[in-house]
Amino acid sequence: MNNKAFTLIELLIYTAIFAVVGGLMTGILVTVTQVQQRQSSTTEVTGQLNFVMQRLRQLVSESSNIEIDAGVTTSTLKLRMKDPTKDPTCISLVNGVIKLAEGPDLSNPNNCTTTTSDLTSDRVIVDTLNFKKFTQYPGHDTVSIDIQISYNSQNPKSRIQRTLSTAIARVSAATFDSNLLPGSTSYEIGQQGAAWGRIYLNDGSASSPAYTFANNSSLGLFRAGTNILGFSTTGAERMRIDANGNLGIGTTSPTSKLYVDGNLTVTGTKSFEVDYPGDSNKKIVYVALEGPEAGTYIRGTAMCENQEIQIIFPDYFRLVTAQNGLTASLTPRNLFSNLYIKELTNEKLIVGCEPGKPFDYIVFGIRKGYENFKVIRSK
Numbered sequence: 001m002n003n004k005a006f007t008l009i010e011l012l013i014y015t016a017i018f019a020v021v022g023g024l025m026t027g028i029l030v031t032v033t034q035v036q037q038r039q040s041s042t043t044e045v046t047g048q049l050n051f052v053m054q055r056l057r058q059l060v061s062e063s064s065n066i067e068i069d070a071g072v073t074t075s076t077l078k079l080r081m082k083d084p085t086k087d088p089t090c091i092s093l094v095n096g097v098i099k100l101a102e103g104p105d106l107s108n109p110n111n112c113t114t115t116t117s118d119l120t121s122d123r124v125i126v127d128t129l130n131f132k133k134f135t136q137y138p139g140h141d142t143v144s145i146d147i148q149i150s151y152n153s154q155n156p157k158s159r160i161q162r163t164l165s166t167a168i169a170r171v172s173a174a175t176f177d178s179n180l181l182p183g184s185t186s187y188e189i190g191q192q193g194a195a196w197g198r199i200y201l202n203d204g205s206a207s208s209p210a211y212t213f214a215n216n217s218s219l220g221l222f223r224a225g226t227n228i229l230g231f232s233t234t235g236a237e238r239m240r241i242d243a244n245g246n247l248g249i250g251t252t253s254p255t256s257k258l259y260v261d262g263n264l265t266v267t268g269t270k271s272f273e274v275d276y277p278g279d280s281n282k283k284i285v286y287v288a289l290e291g292p293e294a295g296t297y298i299r300g301t302a303m304c305e306n307q308e309i310q311i312i313f314p315d316y317f318r319l320v321t322a323q324n325g326l327t328a329s330l331t332p333r334n335l336f337s338n339l340y341i342k343e344l345t346n347e348k349l350i351v352g353c354e355p356g357k358p359f360d361y362i363v364f365g366i367r368k369g370y371e372n373f374k375v376i377r378s379k
Helices: 008-062
Strands: 076-080 089-094 097-102 124-134 142-151 161-169 211-213 216-225 228-233 236-241 247-249 258-260 271-275 283-287 295-303 308-312 327-332 340-344 348-352 358-366
Touching (some): 008 124, 008 161, 089 124, 348 358
Antiparallel strands (some): 076 089, 124 142, 228 236
16 A cells, blocks of 8 residues: 655645635635625615604604794704694704604693603714704795714724705695794784785683783773674773774773763863865864853743743753753844843743743853863873
8 A cells, every 4th residue: 555645845835725715715804794684774874864764754854943044053853733633743863873752842842752762772983963044935845954873883894874965845744733933022923014914813702802911901991792803801801893893992882973871071172073064175174162161051932921831851851961050041032122031940940021021041060970070180
């Protein structure tokens, strides 16, 4: 039997061959592993980025209002939602994780709840999340989104990044199922040159007017009836304008253009005017008689009979005229005639006179309830 052994040279050659093959196999295995890791990282980052964008697109599209300042970049997006259990909704970036908060805070319903859920997992890190609101009147508001997500790995070769910039617009008009509250008392509705067309309110009432004020909710305007505008203070109606354009102060049934139930004080004159007949460039203006009392009067013409005549005043005079403070004047119509007052009350006037002679009379009185009218008063 002939046994042959490997020579030293052959052993060296075989060892070199095995080393080269082993190195090639190791390199191939490492490359394949790295490719798989990059593919896995890419898949994870892309999947989470797509999920976040789909969720943001859904929330913004369904929102009633994008409640962030226009033109200002922020890392928190606040949305007002129709569903009261999800109003408001906030999306924010906290320590590399995108957080979603749906619903109001218990202490301040205008803020989002502190209870959050994660839109991204710990397998990725959100490096950047920025929002910016754009107002495109008369179109719906749009929010731009800039986001960058990286794979969470200490291996630089596995740290895949994806960046996306996009914009999402609201679909529906602003509607709310709860109070619409401003973030500051300096905010306004509309602006000069860009006013709203109309504001539609509920009818309200005198005690709870529809148009009122934050610091005085018992003061304001309300619909008192069909085509009737009511004004209230301290929760009670004080004035109204009815369907005929009559203004009533202290009354709910004005029968003239201005009807005041109570005293009326003016610093100027009280006048009326009519057109001047035959001249359209002129008018006649009469001013009301003024004096230091709330006066009443009645006048007329009578014929004396049997040296005396009794004139009975109508109800509309005696019912409003006080008994005290009465005066009368008598004026003969023709030649000189003896006339004198025999009796004067708020019900009648008895005149002594010459038979067959006419005369004029005028009686002045004081309105009942105003007998003690003060002319000089303290300011």
